[in-house]
Amino acid sequence: MARSRGRRAGDDVSPGGPDVFSADCPSRLVVERIGDKWTLLVFMALRRRVLRFGELRDLVGAVTPKVLTQTLRSLERDGLVTRTVYAEVPPRVEYALTDLGRSLLGPIDAIRAWSEENGERIAASRAAAAARVGA
Amino acid sequence: MARSRGRRAGDDVSPGGPDVFSADCPSRLVVERIGDKWTLLVFMALRRRVLRFGELRDLVGAVTPKVLTQTLRSLERDGLVTRTVYAEVPPRVEYALTDLGRSLLGPIDAIRAWSEENGERIAASRAAAAARVGA
DNA sequence: TGCCATACTTCCCGGATGGATACCATGGCG
């Protein structure tokens, strides 16, 4: 025991930020939030205009209704999109980004810019590693 | 059939970018890459200096050696960190960010800044929704 | 002859994630 776990004083790892290593670090919250399979696509689809459920489903592509519903409900729960139901027949439901959701487009675009510049490098490195294993 | 799936011409969803909806969209690649449980912590830990396996494990906290190894190997595979083994006894292994990895710190910081500003809003919205269900 | 430290690896397991398929509710319309 007494195996000195955790950070010692002087381990200044984060320049000017709060504790980056706490389990509930806000960066992790957000990255996990947008890190699932369909969220980013939904954001891209809603970036320009309000969309109905079916439009979203067709735009995003291979998503099943169950999973799309899950994604949208969780985004609504987190205050990033709104869900508006019109009492018509057949039913009409519209989804839109909230202000909060729209403000997240900035950081997302930072990722996107980096990805478009460097994504190939990652893919290449990954492919090279796979080739080494395969050979 | 013939149920008009997919985008139609004129659905200009992405301002100036390539196809955001392709399955291998680079943004998704990167977000999935950093979206797992420990990658962000490893990045934060390695941002300032090279670290040994044990240092990393102690800094990050509750990660088990198996999972930390997995995380590091996949980061190495993708060209984001280097792994240097010194043939000593007991063994010494050092991990460091590559240039590519360091360049990713920029976008990560964009997320971090947004998170520190807005993370609470998400948490609050989520808590409010949970309270509505619980009540 | 053990014992130590480091940096793993192996095995097994449980929970979460996402997918396939089928079904449901409403009310206008023919």
Added chain:
DNA sequence: CGCCATGGTATCCATCCGGGAAGTATGGCA
């Protein structure tokens, strides 16, 4: 009466991610 469209639910299932506990390899040292 039965069909249509929309926007979902319900049910079941395969896969994956991560976790716990224990084992491995090396060689110096007491």
